[in-house]
Amino acid sequence: MPADDGAALLTSEGVGGLLEAAVTHAGGTLVAWTLDHIDANPSQSTTATYSAIVDWPYGRRDELLGVSARAHGLSGSDSRAEIFADGDREVAVWLYPFDPDLPGLARAAYPTSMAAVLNAYRAVAEPITPEQLDLEMVTYRPRRRAVLRASVHGGDTFFVKVLRERLFADVSQRHKLLLDAGVPAPRIAAGTADFLLVLGQLPGRPLARAVFDPVAPCTAEGLIEVLDAMPAAVADLERRPPWADSVEHYARMVGAALPEEQERLDRLARAVRDGLAGLPPGEEPTHGDFHEGQLHVADGRIVGILDVDTIGPGRRADDLACLIAHLSTIQRMNAEQEARVHTLLRDWVPVFDERVDPVELRLRAAAVIISLATGPYRGQEPHWERETVQMLDSAEALVRQVS
Template identity: 35%
Template sequence: MTGQSPLGPAPTPAAAPGWPPELVLLLGDEGGDLLRAVVGTAGGELEAWAPVYVAHDPGVSTVVQHDATVRWPSGRRTVEPLVTATSRRIPDGATVMEADGLRVGVWTRDRDPALPGLHAVLDPDAAPALLRDLGLDLGPVDVAVVAYRPGRRAVVEVTGPRGRALLKVVRPHKVDALCRRHLLLADHLPVPRLVGRDGSGVVALSVLAGRTAREAVVDGSPLPDLDALEALLDRLPTELVDGSPLVGGPLARVPHVAAVVGATVPGERPRVDRVVEALDAGSAPDLPVVAVHGDLYEAQVMVQGDRPTGLLDIDGVGPGHRIDDVADLLAHLDVLSGIPGHARARPWAEELLLAADARLDPGELRRRTGAAVLALASGPFRVLEPGWRAATAARLDRARCWAEAGGRRARPGRWP
């Protein structure tokens, strides 16, 4: 799917000293040469490009999505979402090139070789027939990409005169497990209802009524208290606990996150080390295992009035520790409160923390919240937001505040 071109591109980020070769290549001028070659084979001319998403997994893969402005022989200009990737396993079907001793796969978003179902979903002419095959007759549809993670998944909203739906596009071998989760959870609590599926990795889901808690933060609507949120989480089925590995919580993710932030923002390695040192100061207690969401934050919770009415993005549900779901939510609200228009996130988080301290270990909760904030420190670089270096430093400082507020020094009810 293409869009009409705006004026010129945003500048690419200046290479940071200490960046690994993959980032230097894909975010630099040579990355543009790779895009230019692919666009040229399609008959177009690359006029400008700007990276909009970066996923770097040290030693494993680096993936960059670009918005490329292309001029076609007719004189028309479009913006094409193009992806460049280095990986141990470049997906079959990508155009493969070599540059600076690295193998690079290149593809368009619409033709993501790992997500074969995405092309028909993003084609407004083909989408209605696809939807009918999935059990949805919405008529002519507008198609909007909600999320796209190259090579991994996409979420697309389709809206027509007879309703709307969400299409989740995953790698085909992931479909069975995703559908089983939705079918299992639908018997216990409100989650998007499974409408249909196909062999190309497309799963059609219903749209839950209400608004997300993030929208409620912005528009001043009531927000749920911890009792209401836990009551919803308590409805997660106990079958999720049986025979499955534990969902990795924020502390389990610390080594990987520290490596990612240290590689992408090398100048902040000393800050990262201080956060990791503070997080290592405590020992993990023996905690009960329950069914958890695994990635709980305000955009995943649907609300009506002050009641939470549903959960979104249930791909990661499984056995884990309730304290980790609470820590993830507090971490997201801490970061969200610093974004213009989201100031209500802070008082809501303070209320949740006060209630959580009465039923969870206050020190351990702060330590795990610090680990969750550390994970969010990779976000500014990932989406290359303006001032991403300063934003990364600010999140690392908040992670350290939470970590140092944990352990024996925890003061229940007090915001770090």
């Protein structure tokens, strides 16, 4: 029998008692709550966040509460949260932004402290006040990472990466390595002792928006060229396993949310594993998470590349497959947008096929799609079941092309 990873508790009404206890302990009264986001690692652990309305002595506020449950007892960093018991189980509960694995988040989340960071590191030409700074959460993966946009009124925009302690030095090193080689990564404006990496805004506009333009935002050759521009020293970094190496893990994660799809997921995972068996891991410099959300374009060319945390040795097919997978699974497009993206795929994939093995490209893209298929459930999208099935249909179509 699989170990109890807490997913059943954290997705049930039963978690309400824990949330209420945590809010009461903090001096408030829980008025209402809804599940916001869930990260499940089957048979190991589950972390979830909840949007809540809380009455405090000073008034009513919208809050975000986090809860982590584990199959095999608390982790060391759980002690930085409040520990509550549910029967025989202990869980860690925290109130945003006091994430137990992201110590810098509490400073990055408030204009007063974030303005002080920008001033201390002279990231801005003239000192700013908190009133001159707007903060917006871009992404938050509880206990993993967060990114906030910090916009100075009438001035620069920065992106604040909130990192775990063990990743901070490596991520900083990777940015510097690419910048020194002339690769258009974001400039580093500050790096703090509580693991905040403050980055300047890239020029151009995101490829994620430009893919819907009536003209092609860049060429397939330009996409390959920006990857080929990475310095050889990237291949000397620690290797990050490609998405395909974890395809069975992600298949189990998706199957835990949609058990009726487990048989198809197992079949697709086997096809990927068997089709890629025997291929060497590769020694090319790779980005590791290369897709339209990571690129900026202007005047038909790539002018910036984001999220270089994952660079390291690998196979070029992995990067190109990642891009194909993301473009193949964009959700909630209208008919015109869908036609634009399909045109890009039709034009770009044959060029990619000339650079890497076409069979490998499609199998690796299918593996990435299966990893992405965890997203709709994790983010508790309104129609997550349908969106997940559509993603699996896309993965299956790629596998069928080479079966």
